[in-house]
Amino acid sequence: MDEQRMWWEELFQIHEFATYSDVAASLTNNEVDFLEMILNLTPDMRVLDLACGNGRHLLGLARRGYHVDGVELATPLVNQLSAQITAEQLPARVIAGDMRKLDDLGMYDVVLIMNSSLGFFSDFEHQQLLNDLADHLVPQGRLVLQCINPYQxxxxxxxxxxxxxxxxxxxxxxxxxxxxxxxxxxxxxxxxxxxxxxxxxxxxxIRLYTFPEWQQQVQRAGLRLQAVFGDAVLPIVPFDETSQWQILMAMK
CATH class of the missing domain: 2.20.25 (N-terminal domain of TfIIb)
Known part of the structure; x- marks a missing residue:
């Protein structure tokens, strides 16, 4: 990632969230509640948060006792998040790297890709990434993918x-x-x-895919689609013609 893009990542992921910290905290808390419920998380599970940014979900889950690894490309975000993890002594770590290069990672019970963090590459790279993620999921491990619904x-x-x-x-x-x-x-x-x-x-x-397109990509990766939701909130919001978001949950 070049210096100019890292500057913008720091502006949006650190300074913007600091400017609107109350809104960000409420949003994160609601989304972590949602993830806990749909995934039936337990403390022994290992969670991977891809393109974790400033670590909203990583920190939110780790503060509740879950073991979470994050992958992030922007160095300023990695540095700040690492310092925060250390300061709070959380069961988490952040790995500096490209989400398309996962060879050095282990196996996980859950992989998260939140807030339209998948869509910045080519169609081939998106499919390859899903294929690679399937290889890093334990049997019956689950993928949660949040993305914009192009129908809306x-x-x-x-x-x-x-x-x-x-x-x-x-x-x-x-x-x-x-x-x-x-x-x-x-x-x-x-x-x-x-x-x-x-x-x-x-x-x-950002490349947007319809639900049928995501369904095909997930199936090609060897995963079985379990559910799709209309937003990452509780109570559960069904995915329908009015949904601006689509949150897919698939199992290996």
Whole structure:
């Protein structure tokens, strides 16, 4: 990951969540409640959180006594998360690396890919990643994959297409559009500093898949789809025509 992208990761994953810490804490607590319930987690299980970012889910689960490994590419996030794990003496660790290169990892009872963290690569790479994850799941191990539902992209984009919001001392302008020919959300960001200085994001592209497409990819990886939910909250939200999210749970 180049220095410019790492700067943006630090801005969004550290400073943005600090700016909106109360909202982030409430969201994380609700999502961890959801994961505990649907996975019927027990303290002896090993959990892998891929593209763990600032560690919202990793820390939330580890604070409840679960053993969690995280994989994250951005060095500033790895450093901060490692320091936090050490300071709190949590049963967790964070591994610096690309989520597409999992050879050195062991076996897990649960693998999490939350908040549309899968979709930044090619179709072939996404399938290969799912294949590799299946190899790192124990028998009857489970994968939880949270991603945007493209059938409701118009509803999702009403709140996401364009807007300013404060991050730290400055403001971020977000401009997004969905390309139906490629099935991708493409987003540009610009950060305005208090002194008028600006930083421009190199660009973000997320491939969205429909539920039938995800179902096929999961099955090709040798996993059996168990359930799909409309949001990562409790009480359970069914996946239907109004759902902006799709959360798939599959078993090896």
């Amino acid at each position: 992209i118009s509803s999702y984009m009403q709140h996401y297409r364009r807007g300013w919001h404060q991050v730290g001392p400055g403001y971020v302008l977000r401009e997004s559009h969905f390309s139906p020919t490629t099935g991708t959300i493409e987003t540009a960001y610009r950060y305005i500093e208090p002194d008028g200085g600006q930083a421009v994001h190199p660009g973000e592209r």
